[in-house]
Amino acid sequence: MAKLAFLGLGVMGFPMAGHLAAKGHEVTVYNRSPAKAEAWxxxxxxxxAATPAEAAEGAAFVMACVGNDDDLRSICRGESGAFAGMERGAIFVDHTTVSAQVTRELAAEADGLGLGFVDAPVSGGQAGAENGVLSIMCGGSEAHYAAAEPVMAAYARVCRRLGESGSGQIAKMMNQICIAGLVQGLAEALAFGEKAGMDGKAVVEVISQGAAGSWQMANRHGSMLDGKFDYGFAVDWMRKDLGICLRTADEVGASLPVTALVDQFYKEVQQMGGGRWDTSALIKRLTR
Structure with missing residues (x-):
């Protein structure tokens, strides 16, 4: 069993760190609000621990799951940052969804300090974190990934290295691009069926077994039809992720017309006061 640190105890990080402790690892946690770390x-x-550096002292692996690029930089850098507390040969594993640019930037800094760095964003939402069945998309050296993979197995259904540093984040962008279109399509179908007088749940029971079936359909159609959006991945976070996708698309010369459109639909949901609603709240635009 390893000595670990986990930085960031939000709806994802709290249960992920819990799975590590349940596997017998020695886990020290840090959170920006100390009360949550103490509760964990x-x-x-x-x-x-009071700082990321303190949490990282003596840890073979430092896992992180924070909010955005700036949050990640802040917990890594400076005299109170994780890099300052890590010993040569230790590996930083970042589960945050951030830009590939900041990943490569911090990976280069870590390498200069004799540290490993694996970008490992996750998919599966709060339920996936709580049940230990996340999909983890990784970038970094083969050696660093091979060392970290058995630790990540505590909360993974599937975990794969997809290339060098930043590859995990690019894969996560592809994941979010897919989800955006699927949720919008599902929202339109359910709203259409409702206006046409159909029983949406009965229809989904049939069409989910065919070519239209998806994780979103299976897990979100009921709450969408019931108008319940108080759990899962928040609209605010989805817009953050889609913003990363759209900026990266400009950098690499890719076209994301549907993603750009759905991003604006999510902006409308925010303007309706739904920034903290689950991403399936796209249907609210169509049924209000």
Whole structure:
């Protein structure tokens, strides 16, 4: 069993760190709001640290799941950042969804300090984190990935290295691009069926078994029809992710017309006061 640190205890990080402790790892946690770190330590028997550097001291692996590029930079850099507390040969594993640019930037800094760096964004949402069945898309050296993969297995259904540094983040962008179009299509179908007088749940029971079936259909159609959006991945976070996708598309010369359109639909949901609603709230635009 390894000595680990976990930085960031939001709806994803809290249960992910819990799975590591349940596997017998020695886990020290850090969170920007200390009360949450103390609550985690009380529940799981680990230790709460006051800074990322303190949490990282002596850890073979430092896992992170924070909010955005700037959050990631802040927990890595400076005298209180994780890099300052890590020993040569330790590996930083970033589960945050961020830009490939900041990933490559920090990976280069880590390499200069004799540290490993694996970008490992996840998919599966809060339920996937709680149940330990996340999909993890990784970038980084083969050696660093091979060392970190058995640790990530504590909360993974599938975990794969997809290339060098930044590849995990590009794969996560592809994941979010797929989801955006699927949720919009599902929202349109359900709203259309409702206006046409159909029983949406009965229809989904049939069409979900055919070519139209998807994870989104299976797991979100019921709550969409019931108008319940108080769980899962928030609209605010989806817009952050889609913004990364659209900026990266400009950089690489790719066209994302549907993604750009759905991003604006999510902006409308935010303007309706739904920034913290689940991403399936796209249907609210069509049924209000």
């Amino acid at each position: 330590a009380a529940q799981h028997g680990g230790r709460a």
